[in-house]
Amino acid sequence: MSLPNIKIIGTGGTIAGVADSQTQTVDYKSGQVTVLELLDVIPEVADIANITSEQFCQIGSEHMTEDIWLGLAKRINELLQSDETDGIVITHGTDTLEETAYFLNLTVKSSKPVVLVGAMRPATALSADGPLNLFDAVLVAGDKQSHGKGTLICFGNMIISAREGTKTSTYQTNTFQGRGFGCIGTIVAGAVRYNYETTKKHTLESVFSIEEVDKLPTVEIVYQYAGSKECMVKAAAELGVDAVVVAGFGGGNFNKNLSEYVKSIKNMPSKPVIVRSTRVASGAVVRNGHINDDEYGTIAGDDLSPQKARILVMLALLKTKNPNEIQEFFYEY
Numbered sequence: 001m002s003l004p005n006i007k008i009i010g011t012g013g014t015i016a017g018v019a020d021s022q023t024q025t026v027d028y029k030s031g032q033v034t035v036l037e038l039l040d041v042i043p044e045v046a047d048i049a050n051i052t053s054e055q056f057c058q059i060g061s062e063h064m065t066e067d068i069w070l071g072l073a074k075r076i077n078e079l080l081q082s083d084e085t086d087g088i089v090i091t092h093g094t095d096t097l098e099e100t101a102y103f104l105n106l107t108v109k110s111s112k113p114v115v116l117v118g119a120m121r122p123a124t125a126l127s128a129d130g131p132l133n134l135f136d137a138v139l140v141a142g143d144k145q146s147h148g149k150g151t152l153i154c155f156g157n158m159i160i161s162a163r164e165g166t167k168t169s170t171y172q173t174n175t176f177q178g179r180g181f182g183c184i185g186t187i188v189a190g191a192v193r194y195n196y197e198t199t200k201k202h203t204l205e206s207v208f209s210i211e212e213v214d215k216l217p218t219v220e221i222v223y224q225y226a227g228s229k230e231c232m233v234k235a236a237a238e239l240g241v242d243a244v245v246v247a248g249f250g251g252g253n254f255n256k257n258l259s260e261y262v263k264s265i266k267n268m269p270s271k272p273v274i275v276r277s278t279r280v281a282s283g284a285v286v287r288n289g290h291i292n293d294d295e296y297g298t299i300a301g302d303d304l305s306p307q308k309a310r311i312l313v314m315l316a317l318l319k320t321k322n323p324n325e326i327q328e329f330f331y332e333y
């Protein structure tokens with residue numbers, strides 16, 4: 001049987017991190033080891049795929065930018081057009097892995113697998129989790145069942161959809177979870193097993209294209225907390241941002257300070273789009289629930305986390321400024 005051709009793209013992160021001693025799992029430098037060096041410790045990948053690799057960047061993913069996303073999506077679209085590439089694995093820091101995954105989920109134009117992987121312990125640590133995570137990711141990217149499932153996150157023997165996957169723990173190795181939706185598959189005894197798939201649009205069904213885009217709209221996230229003032233949203237609006245995602249209370253609630261301000265700018269022609277998301281770890285923000293979006297001119301962020309709502313609204317704004325159309329995108333993607 002011929003092996004799948006998998007391209008591994010390195011971007012840095014803890015999976016490529018280095019510390020002075022094996023016991024240092026917190027105090028280390030991320031983005032030091034190249035993809036080729038990572039592969040050196042798992043020669044077994046040669047039994048499951050033909051591997052080629054490239055180093056796209058070498059950063060801690062807290063330094064990820066929209067420009068890198070645009071370049072990465074364009075490069076992946078180029079690679080996946082070729083018959084020489086059957087799937088892609090991206091090694092990535094865990095801090096923004098979920099954001100890159102969701103951005104690619106909406107902008108990659110191929111049904112071939114794109115799998116993001118990282119690690120919680122640096123490459124030099126005792127029981128480093130990177131090597132097995134990377135091996136699993138190659139297995140997933142090379143598996144025919146992974147086609148058409150959107151961008152995937154492979155971590156701790158689980159396969160999680162890009163839309164739902166989120167980092168839940170600062171240092172534990174099972175950090176990636178599915179915001180209450182679980183994982184869509186697992187890797188058990190060297191076999192990929194899928195149980196579910198997302199019903200949301202992605203990749204080939206996505207209307208968002210970044211091929212001609214050099215700059216994404218500016219979208220900021222503002223947190224609500226007991227006693228918070230409207231000043232941060234106001235400052236963002238005065239700076240001319242295109243949209244603000246509010247990580248609201250509970251079901252996307254705003255306090256009096258913010259709701260009065262948002263209502264007051266409703267008819268301002270250049271006001272930013274305001275998306276109601278939630279600081280709660282899972283669950284939906286329902287349109288016209290608690291806050292009347294029709295009256296406030298706001299968008300309900302459905303069950304996307306604030307950081308993913310930000311990505312969707314950035315891409316949505318490339319197509320439309322119509323709030324009803326943006327709201328529809330939140331139901332579809």
Ligand code: ASP
Pocket residue numbers: 012013014015030059060061062092093094095096118119120
């Ligand atoms: N700061 C690191 C990063 O995101 C954390 C990690 O990879 O786990 O690059």
